[in-house]
Amino acid sequence: MNAHRTGPVLEPYAVSAPEGARPLGVAPFLDPGEVVMWRYRDHAWEPGRPETASPMRVVRDDERGLVAWLAPGTVHLTKRCADGSDLRDVPMGERFLRDARRVQARTRWHGAGILRIAPVGVPWSVWLFWDVPDGIDPADPSGHDAWEFGGWYVNLETTHQRCGAETFTGDHVLDLWIEADGTVNVKDADELVAAVEQGRGTPHQADAIRHNAEHARASFAARDWPFADEWTRWRPDPTWTTPGLRDDERWDVDLVD
Secondary structure, eight states: GGGGTOOOOOOOOOOOOTTTTTTTTOOSOOOOEEEEEEEEEEEOOOTTOEEEEEEEEEEEETTTTEEEEETTTTTEEEEEEEEEEOOGSGGGTTTTTTTTEEEEEEEESSSSEEEEEEETTEEEEEEEEEETTOOOOOTOOGGGGGEEEEEEOOOOOOEEEEEEEEEEEEEEEEEEETTTSSSEEEHHHHHHHHHHTTTTOOOOHHHHHHHHHHHHHHHTTTTTTTGOHHHHHHOOTTTTTOOOOTTTOSSSEEEOO
C-alpha cells in the first residue's frame, strides 16, 4: 500500500477486541484450511451485545494480511431488530438510534460464497463476488469453472485486530462497489449521514471514513495485491467442508431455515 497517494489512512474508531489482541499481519499465523472467526463489532461494543461473526476457511494468513473464504450456506451470527427483522428494513430515520434494541440472530448466508481480503494497516477489507449461472449449485466444486467474476466490494471498517483464531473489526457504514469492468460506485453514503445525525458518530469521523474510501479507490487504481488478478481467478479448495459456529456461541433468535 502506498499511503502517500491520498495521505495516510485515518482510524476514526477503535475496535473492540480482547485484551492482548495483536495487529493483523503479526505472527502466529493460521494455516490454509484452518477456520477463523471474522467478527464485526460496534465501536461501543460490550460483552453480551450482538455482533456479526462468520466462520471462514483461511486461504492465506501472513505479513500482508488475511484472506478467508465464506462458503455458500454458512451458518453465522448477525445483528437483527428485536422482532428478528433485518436492520435494512428499518426506516433510515431510525436505523442508527442508540436506544434501539438489537438481538443476536443465527442466520444462514445465502448465495455464492465470498472471498474476503483484509490487508495490513488499512481500514477496509476487499470482498470478491462471483456470479453463478442458473442451475449450478455454488457449493458444488464441479461447477467452479462456470463462475464469472462479478466485482469487488470494499467494506470500510476498523483495522483488524487478531486474537487466536479470531479477527476483530467494526463496520464503518460507507462502502465501495467496484464492477468487474473497473467502474467504482460509492454505496450507503446516505446511511453514513444518517448515522451521524442519529449519534452513531461525529462529522469528523464521517469525514475520516470518506477519506479512507478515497484511499481505497486509489489502492484499486494501483491494483494493489487485494485487487490482483490472481484473486479473480481463485477458486476454493474442493476438499473444504463448510465450517460451523463454535460451541460457545449464543444467540437470541434462530432464523436458520
